[in-house]
Amino acid sequence: MFRRRALRRRLAAGGAPAMADDQLRKLVRALDEGAVGQTCVPGSSPLLLAATRTFRFPDLKDLADLRRLPHCTERQCCNPYHYGRLCEPETPPPPYCRFAMDDLKPKEHGENTKDARRTDHERLATGSLATDGEERQSWETEWCRLAYWELARRVGRQFGVRVRAVDVFGGGGGACGSGRHGLCLDALDTKEPQVEQVRKTRAKIGLGVTLSLESDGVWLYNRSQEPVFVSSPALDAAAAKALLVWRVAPGHCLCIFDPASPPPPTTLPHVGPVDPRSVRISFAKGWGPKYSRRDVTACPCWLEVLLAPPS
Incomplete structure (x- = not known):
């Protein structure tokens, strides 16, 4: 009382x-x-x-x-x-949002916040990393597929999403996994021992993120206690020469793709074609040219969202 x-x-x-x-x-x-x-x-x-x-x-x-x-x-x-x-991108450039870049720590291993929002995708192959030779033809009723990665190694198979909203979260037998439906990362068979940085990052994922297909686009809701970092062609300034990485703080949300206005195919110098329907999300750790992690494959725990091709 x-x-x-x-x-x-x-x-x-x-x-x-x-x-x-x-x-x-x-x-x-x-x-x-x-x-x-x-x-x-x-x-x-x-x-x-x-x-x-x-x-x-x-x-x-x-x-x-x-x-x-x-x-x-x-x-x-x-x-x-x-x-x-x-957490919306501001226009005109510089392409960062007042919420997305707030309180970035001056960071470990010499990471620089000024350049943290850019990435040159140096080691990203053409097209999508997550296919790994798998065919992307028969999508049926899926609106996206998820592929979870630890550093440069994919863990588990692609996870097809047919429901409107899907959670990607840690499990560990704790409350964060109870009553939730989606991709539980702790339930994946890693097969190989985790390196320390992966293990520490996995422990921070908790409630993770919710991805939702809504009337005005695909939305990401950060429900964890750590920031997540997002690279999506749909978020780039038209004149950008490299893809941008956006920081989404805990409790914030961001429209990461609009199926009604998909970005055109993009080719970056020294990189080649970039899949315009692929979104990359890193848990807790960002990447960019001034980070110790130059691209997403150096992030301990990250997710690729493969959006279905237009019907």
Whole structure:
């Protein structure tokens, strides 16, 4: 009871309207569950804004900066963990977003934040890395396929996605894997012993990411406690000579591809053709010419998203 009273006072101080006891109990349960929870809290826009400022993003100015996660079933949900904060590329260049590049550490092994958003894809072969000789013809009802990599070695087979939203997460028998459907990385048969940097990075993935096919594109929601780094032809400035790497902070989301406006085939100097329907996502570690990791194949744990060809 005391806790509910304290919560009511905090929300009121943040501009929230009066709440019924039942609504307050649901919000308390949702806050206890955190990012892993499924509890929806029906309510108003002022309550959502106050709750999100109080418990997630203190500097949030407008609800337009939020996007509801695909697993949320309540249209007027006020659970602050059921939303991601938009992380959109800015135009005109320089092509980085105010949220994506915030708080990049001056980084290990001499990594440089200024150039962290660029990559020359030096060792990436033409086309997609994830095919490994597998045919990409019979897509049936899949809208994408996932291939998980550790450094330059792919782990497991491609994972076909037919449902609208898919989770890619760590397992470890913990709460992060309970009740979730998708690609559990800890369930993959690695066959070979993991190197230390892979093992440490795998331990940080936790809730991982959610990939969702929505009416306005393919969205990535970062639900882990670490940033993820994304390279997608759909995010590049038109005049860019190299693909860009975007940092997506914990709790943020980004549209990584729009099937209605796919990027044209791209050829980079000294690299060759780049698959315009392939997106690469690295967990916790970025890459670029000034990093110790020059390209994505040097990242400990990363994912390639192969989007289905147009029908």
